[in-house]
Amino acid sequence: MKPALTILAALAVTFAFLAAGCGGGNTAPSNRGKKADDKLSRPEVPTEYRDLAMPAGISAEEGKKQFLADCASCHGEGGLGDGPVGKALVPPAGNLTDPRLHEAVGDDYFFWRISEGGAFAPFNSGMTPFKNKSEEQRWQLVAFIRTLKK
Numbered sequence: 001m002k003p004a005l006t007i008l009a010a011l012a013v014t015f016a017f018l019a020a021g022c023g024g025g026n027t028a029p030s031n032r033g034k035k036a037d038d039k040l041s042r043p044e045v046p047t048e049y050r051d052l053a054m055p056a057g058i059s060a061e062e063g064k065k066q067f068l069a070d071c072a073s074c075h076g077e078g079g080l081g082d083g084p085v086g087k088a089l090v091p092p093a094g095n096l097t098d099p100r101l102h103e104a105v106g107d108d109y110f111f112w113r114i115s116e117g118g119a120f121a122p123f124n125s126g127m128t129p130f131k132n133k134s135e136e137q138r139w140q141l142v143a144f145i146r147t148l149k150k
């Protein structure tokens with residue numbers, strides 16, 4: 001940013017802050033921006049996967065074994081997105097512990113993403129598809145990911 005623009009931006013931020021009564025009103029522009037930041041949005045689950053629900057008796061422990069073997073290189077052992085391969089990807093492997101993600105999506109979203117990966121819009125990512133795993137194995141992974149929520 002050019003210096004003049006930086007000063008303008010600083011003035012705008014100061015003004016927005018004052019106008020919001022130091023952060024009181026929810027309708028002030030500065031707060032609207034913050035609110036959007038606090039929420040994650042994800043694309044709608046396609047009909048093929050929408051509303052699929054976790055079957056009974058799925059083992060998160062089995063999911064953990066698979067995660068360490070097949071996912072940790074990108075997502076990191078704890079799901080933080082800090083695996084050696086995942087860090088270098090563009091976009092990077094996201095943080096699967098983020099509570100905002102867990103609140104934003106259903107199990108059907110995780111099952112979809114694990115099945116189909118990310119080599120299509122809007123993701124266009126290196127997320128590997130795991131359709132070669134059985135449905136039970138994919139649900140085990142979903143169950144394990146749910147335990148990662150911070």
Ligand code: HEC
Binds near residue numbers: 089092117118124
């Ligand atoms: C080669 C690296 C790589 C591997 C291996 C990998 N992923 Fe990913 N994954 C990514 C990247 C990069 C993203 C972020 C971009 C995206 O959403 O497609 C991602 C995204 C995801 C998402 C969506 C997260 C969100 O914020 O919407 C889920 C769920 C996921 N991965 C689960 C898994 C599971 C489970 C495994 C193992 C069975 C796995 N991934 C293996 C790279 C990988």
